[in-house]
Amino acid sequence: MQDALRLGVAGLGTVGASVLRLVQEHGEHLAVRCGRPIEVVAIAARDRSRDRGVDLAGYVWHEDAEQLARSNSIDVFVELIGGESGPAETAVRAALSSGKHVVTANKALLARHGVELAKLAEANGVSLNFEAAIAGGIPIVKALRESLAGNAVTRVSGILNGTCNYILTRMEREGLSFEECLKEAQRLGYAEADPTFDVEGNDTAHKLALLTSLAFGCETSVDSIYLEGITEITTADIEAADELGYRIKLLGIAQRTDSGIEQRVHPTMVPKSSSIARIDGVLNAVAVETDYLGEVVLVGPGAGGNATASSVVADIADIARGDLMPTLGVPAAELKPYTRARMRRHEGGYFIRLSVFDRPGAFATIARCMAEKNISLESIVQRRRAPRSEAPEQSVEAPRTAAPQPVIMITYETTEADIQAALEAIGRENVIAGKPRMIRIERKPDAATAQG
Numbered sequence: 001m002q003d004a005l006r007l008g009v010a011g012l013g014t015v016g017a018s019v020l021r022l023v024q025e026h027g028e029h030l031a032v033r034c035g036r037p038i039e040v041v042a043i044a045a046r047d048r049s050r051d052r053g054v055d056l057a058g059y060v061w062h063e064d065a066e067q068l069a070r071s072n073s074i075d076v077f078v079e080l081i082g083g084e085s086g087p088a089e090t091a092v093r094a095a096l097s098s099g100k101h102v103v104t105a106n107k108a109l110l111a112r113h114g115v116e117l118a119k120l121a122e123a124n125g126v127s128l129n130f131e132a133a134i135a136g137g138i139p140i141v142k143a144l145r146e147s148l149a150g151n152a153v154t155r156v157s158g159i160l161n162g163t164c165n166y167i168l169t170r171m172e173r174e175g176l177s178f179e180e181c182l183k184e185a186q187r188l189g190y191a192e193a194d195p196t197f198d199v200e201g202n203d204t205a206h207k208l209a210l211l212t213s214l215a216f217g218c219e220t221s222v223d224s225i226y227l228e229g230i231t232e233i234t235t236a237d238i239e240a241a242d243e244l245g246y247r248i249k250l251l252g253i254a255q256r257t258d259s260g261i262e263q264r265v266h267p268t269m270v271p272k273s274s275s276i277a278r279i280d281g282v283l284n285a286v287a288v289e290t291d292y293l294g295e296v297v298l299v300g301p302g303a304g305g306n307a308t309a310s311s312v313v314a315d316i317a318d319i320a321r322g323d324l325m326p327t328l329g330v331p332a333a334e335l336k337p338y339t340r341a342r343m344r345r346h347e348g349g350y351f352i353r354l355s356v357f358d359r360p361g362a363f364a365t366i367a368r369c370m371a372e373k374n375i376s377l378e379s380i381v382q383r384r385r386a387p388r389s390e391a392p393e394q395s396v397e398a399p400r401t402a403a404p405q406p407v408i409m410i411t412y413e414t415t416e417a418d419i420q421a422a423l424e425a426i427g428r429e430n431v432i433a434g435k436p437r438m439i440r441i442e443r444k445p446d447a448a449t450a451q452g
């Protein structure tokens, strides 16, 4: 058997402590699978006295992660600190520059500096692996880098943030508000004390930026992503979606279009029959559409110490076996510049919810604004303002009441530019109260649906 692969682990929080435990518990079978033992030799965190629920005896303690990264006693630096800059970035650069392989779960760091760090890894002849950074335990990086290598990817999409999916699932099942579900998610430890990064979609965007590079062989461009979080989703949206046969999910979507690559993160209505609609709670899912294989959907735990440690250790095992892959699937010099498709040119169906004043001609005005942009309506429903159980659907000719009435429309395929222009025109006509609600629809059936 070859010499042991020596690890230095920086960051001993949720993920780091699980990685130590996994390596301790599965050491024997890892050694057999990899043809050599895998040993943690040194660790770093901030607080040496903190109980991490795992035996730290026998590991050399470093006060400074960068010092650990440069240490000649390790072959692989495992970065589990987090953050797009600061100590994680400094230590990763130090490790790569001094010829250490790096394994990280840090999507923020890679979404910002991935291409540059990939170049640094290549220049030093080492690996920079990040399976755990996208969808936690789901082996999507390996799937894109290796298993799907013979395919051209046309689209990659997914539920990439468990916190948002948990909140949306609870809102739907229990009719609770966004705020109530967020509090519950925080109580259960699914959401951070400051949940902004999750619920505003930034975390999904970081993962999507990396998926885009892996899928399309292009440079990472997180700032080009169209971003909309879930904070404005209401129970009324969820109820209306439900009645029309849809569920609302926060999706990250990257797809090839004639004008470039479209990257977007936003609440999305998906048909209830699609497999992505059935991904509930904190689970994640990633769907990849390819030319030869068709579509493949991977589902699993997207977060949590053990699930994430599973991916971290898979990356370590690759290094132990000598399987060194380019970070983003192709050598960094081969990555194409990212060509951004304008969001205005996005084509799809739209869900629109308006509060329409009960005035003669109001509906005719709305219909005219839509028609002027060649937008055809698949359905239009007016509902009285009443609790769900007492709310009979009405045709647009239903009896009038004084308060503005909720009107829900589903459009056929149109462009983002046209729907935005139509909604602006409606807004100028003084026929609606408040702002229109608009949610994009993804109707495309996925693999599980198509094959029954």
Ligand SMILES: NC(=O)c1ccc[n+]([C@@H]2O[C@H](COP(=O)([O-])OP(=O)(O)OC[C@H]3O[C@@H](n4cnc5c(N)ncnc54)[C@H](OP(=O)(O)O)[C@@H]3O)[C@@H](O)[C@H]2O)c1
Residues within 6 Å of the ligand: 010, 011, 012, 013, 014, 015, 016, 044, 045, 046, 047, 048, 050, 063, 064, 065, 079, 080, 081, 082, 083, 087, 105, 106, 107, 108, 132, 133, 136, 302, 303, 304, 305, 308
């Ligand atoms: N948690 C998940 O489910 C999950 C899933 C996928 C990816 N990730 C990613 O995994 C990484 C770690 O996440 P986590 O949830 O494990 O975070 P965490 O529980 O907050 O742990 C962070 C660790 O980093 C240590 N640390 C902070 N500053 C440091 C410094 N300057 N030098 C050395 N150590 C330092 C902390 O030390 P102390 O303990 O002494 O304070 C702590 O042990 C992040 O990049 C995250 O995005 C997490």
